[in-house]
Amino acid sequence: DAGVTQSPTHLIKTRGQQVTLRCSPKSGHDTVSWYQQALGQGPQFIFQYYEEEERQRGNFPDRFSGHQFPNYSSELNVNALLLGDSALYLCASSFGFPEKLFFGSGTQLSVL
Amino acid sequence: TQLLEQSPQFLSIQEGENLTVYCNSSSVFSSLQWYRQEPGEGPVLLVTVVTGGEVKKLKRLTFQFGDARKDSSLHITAAQPGDTGLYLCAGAEGAQKLVFGQGTRLTINP
Numbered sequence: 001d002a003g004v005t006q007s008p009t010h011l012i013k014t015r016g017q018q019v020t021l022r023c024s025p026k027s028g029h030d031t032v033s034w035y036q037q038a039l040g041q042g043p044q045f046i047f048q049y050y051e052e053e054e055r056q057r058g059n060f061p062d063r064f065s066g067h068q069f070p071n072y073s074s075e076l077n078v079n080a081l082l083l084g085d086s087a088l089y090l091c092a093s094s095f096g097f098p099e100k101l102f103f104g105s106g107t108q109l110s111v112l
Numbered sequence: 113t114q115l116l117e118q119s120p121q122f123l124s125i126q127e128g129e130n131l132t133v134y135c136n137s138s139s140v141f142s143s144l145q146w147y148r149q150e151p152g153e154g155p156v157l158l159v160t161v162v163t164g165g166e167v168k169k170l171k172r173l174t175f176q177f178g179d180a181r182k183d184s185s186l187h188i189t190a191a192q193p194g195d196t197g198l199y200l201c202a203g204a205e206g207a208q209k210l211v212f213g214q215g216t217r218l219t220i221n222p
Binding site: 101 | 116200202
């Protein structure tokens with residue numbers, strides 16, 4: 001049984017570009033949450049998707065957007081990248097919430 | 113947004129020693145979770161505590177939830193090099209999100 005898979009694992013972009021990160025939840029899970037983890041910090045909640053709708057959003061600008069597909073997979077899009085967007089982006093899946101969260105290994109985004 | 117503060121931020125001890133990591137907040141959480149994260153990986157859930165005063169044991173790890181459900185501690189007995197990692201506490205805020213502390217980076221030296 002595959003766990004949460006994220007792609008790509010690493011990404012390098014330049015300021016002003018746009019990026020799309022992808023997440024496939026663990027089998028049987030219907031809820032996907034995205035977190036941003038800056039170097040030396042704990043993860044910060046970006047938003048959560050359930051039934052293809054954004055259920056709640058953290059304190060992130062509109063440049064951060066997402067989507068959930070009928071198969072429960074999800075995408076995180078970030079527009080107009082800033083240097084400060086450099087971080088590890090984590091996807092977590094669960095069946096409902098706040099049940100046990102399973103995290104993927106993350107996508108390390110570097111903005112130059 | 114509720115805040116969680118962890119202490120210490122960094123801890124380096126010798127194999128075989130005991131240690132305690134603290135997670136404190138001024139707010140009440142409905143539940144609190146502890147995760148361990150290794151380099152290049154996502155956090156892995158260790159335990160969830162729900163009831164004030166609750167104590168859970170996981171081999172050499174003991175987790176306690178404060179009576180007022182505002183704080184928690186993680187105690188490791190006879191630490192081993194394999195315990196090295198970033199330990200994160202996280203509180204459930206509302207029905208949708210977890211609020212994480214900044215983490216305690218633990219290093220166990222052989």
